[in-house]
Amino acid sequence: MKKNWSKNSWRNYNISQQPYYDDINGLKNIESKIGKLPPLIFAGEVRSLKEKLKKVALGEAFLLQGGDCAESFSDFSANNLRDSFKVILQMSAVLTYASSLPVVKIGRMAGQFAKPRSDDFEEKNGVKLPSYRGDIINDINFNENSRKPDPQRMLDAYSQSAYALNLIRAFASGGFADLEKVHNWNLDFVKKSTKNKYLDLANSITDAINFMNACGFNKKNIPEFKQVDFYTSHEALLLNYEESLTREDSIKGGWYDCSAHMLWIGERTRKLDEAHIEFMRGIENPIGVKIGPKVEEDYLIKLLEVLNPTNELGKITLITRMGSENIYSKLPLLIKKVRENKKNVIWSCDPMHANTYKSSTGFKTRSFDKILNEIEAFFKVHYEENSFPGGIHLELTGLDVTECIGGSQKIKEENLSDRYHTHCDPRLNASQGLDLAFKLSDFLKLKRG
Numbered sequence: 138m139k140k141n142w143s144k145n146s147w148r149n150y151n152i153s154q155q156p157y158y159d160d161i162n163g164l165k166n167i168e169s170k171i172g173k174l175p176p177l178i179f180a181g182e183v184r185s186l187k188e189k190l191k192k193v194a195l196g197e198a199f200l201l202q203g204g205d206c207a208e209s210f211s212d213f214s215a216n217n218l219r220d221s222f223k224v225i226l227q228m229s230a231v232l233t234y235a236s237s238l239p240v241v242k243i244g245r246m247a248g249q250f251a252k253p254r255s256d257d258f259e260e261k262n263g264v265k266l267p268s269y270r271g272d273i274i275n276d277i278n279f280n281e282n283s284r285k286p287d288p289q290r291m292l293d294a295y296s297q298s299a300y301a302l303n304l305i306r307a308f309a310s311g312g313f314a315d316l317e318k319v320h321n322w323n324l325d326f327v328k329k330s331t332k333n334k335y336l337d338l339a340n341s342i343t344d345a346i347n348f349m350n351a352c353g354f355n356k357k358n359i360p361e362f363k364q365v366d367f368y369t370s371h372e373a374l375l376l377n378y379e380e381s382l383t384r385e386d387s388i389k390g391g392w393y394d395c396s397a398h399m400l401w402i403g404e405r406t407r408k409l410d411e412a413h414i415e416f417m418r419g420i421e422n423p424i425g426v427k428i429g430p431k432v433e434e435d436y437l438i439k440l441l442e443v444l445n446p447t448n449e450l451g452k453i454t455l456i457t458r459m460g461s462e463n464i465y466s467k468l469p470l471l472i473k474k475v476r477e478n479k480k481n482v483i484w485s486c487d488p489m490h491a492n493t494y495k496s497s498t499g500f501k502t503r504s505f506d507k508i509l510n511e512i513e514a515f516f517k518v519h520y521e522e523n524s525f526p527g528g529i530h531l532e533l534t535g536l537d538v539t540e541c542i543g544g545s546q547k548i549k550e551e552n553l554s555d556r557y558h559t560h561c562d563p564r565l566n567a568s569q570g571l572d573l574a575f576k577l578s579d580f581l582k583l584k585r586g
């Protein structure tokens with residue numbers, strides 16, 4: 138076991154962004170119930186993800202992580218899950234071709250329920266109530282009862298995660314992820330769009346698939362043609378829940394947070410002397426850390442020493458979320474510092490969280506162009522620094538929502554109210570996600586060319 142660590146040692150530290158439960162006995166009761174339930178994922182799967190992430194760290198694979206900002210109980214359905222899974226597969230097919238690299242696929246799914254908030258309270262028409270903190274904690278409806286943190290919700294989140302994982306595993310290996318089928322969905326998308334460049338790329342993929350078929354490589358003899366490895370992740374924010382699902386591996390030892398394959402620490406909860414870092418330093422799962430524009434270089438090195446003292450390759454993914462303006466000035470310094478200190482990290486780009494603004498029509502939104510600008514800047518800076526831009530981290534859904542403006546559907550501020558369904562931040566819809574994958578392929582080719 139890591140020095141002076143146990144799965145509940147975080148309880149001795151200051152903790153940010155937590156709900157206040159007044160029913161302490163109810164809370165303890167739920168924690169102990171979850172503690173006895175089966176793990177949602179297995180240590181062996183985490184180890185296989187870590188092998189793949191090692192490849193990303195070495196520049197031999199690319200990471201695509203995406204899904205809802207906040208999953209919800211009310212929007213959960215097989216069709217919604219299928220559509221989000223589907224768009225990630227479609228994007229992944231385009232990115233695999235463009236980068237000539239395997240794409241490691243991780244959903245913000247099957248457990249992404251707890252949200253950090255900028256304000257503890259929300260005020261509407263003179264009424265002030267605790268903020269909504271995600272369905273695992275309280276209810277989004279604006280009334281006193283709904284906003285009260287309820288420990289029972291942890292059990293509901295566990296159940297929904299189990300249902301979701303069950304379906305994800307079936308989709309991943311039961312024929313849904315067949316590469317030719319995924320490519321045909323992409324051809325349908327391209328035919329509807331008017332972009333000739335997309336068509337050229339899609340036709341090249343068709344040629345590549347036909348060529349492989351002609352050589353005898355197809356789904357009959359290569360499992361990768363009809364199934365995928367798909368992993369889950371969420372922000373490890375509600376530590377009562379994470380601790381309850383943390384188990385010692387009976388085969389190889391070591392403690393695994395079995396609520397998801399990968400966990401990340403948010404921008405607001407990564408203080409070195411606080412509970413989230415204490416909890417995360419003890420688990421064997423791969424860990425993401427969100428890094429905003431105000432991060433200090435020396436802090437970053439200390440953080441890596443605490444979370445990854447053995448400098449294990451692929452263990453830490455630094456998910457930068459700087460904003461399209463800040464990234465040029467800040468990211469090169471961080472890359473240099475990490476390199477000088479010989480720290481192994483994966484660099485991933487979250488182009489969502491520093492590009493949020495309020496539209497003139499009152500909706501929290503993001504612009505597709507700004508998102509793309511941040512990704513472009515991320516790639517440019519990495520190539521200039523001779524560093525590998527390892528992945529992207531997106532908030533997206535397979536549904537045809539109108540939450541972000543732009544993309545080839547040309548969504549405008551006045552369209553946002555049409556289908557604005559998110560429980561938290563605005564997500565790219567399926568079409569915007571695919572637009573992004575096709576556009577991203579230019580940056581990936583930049584390196585190859």
Ligand code: PEP
Binds near residue numbers: 402403405427428
């Ligand atoms: C998120 O990923 O939904 C989030 C809250 O991110 P950050 O911690 O980077 O603000």
Ligand code: CO
Binds near residue numbers: 206207532561562
């Ligand atoms: Co978000």
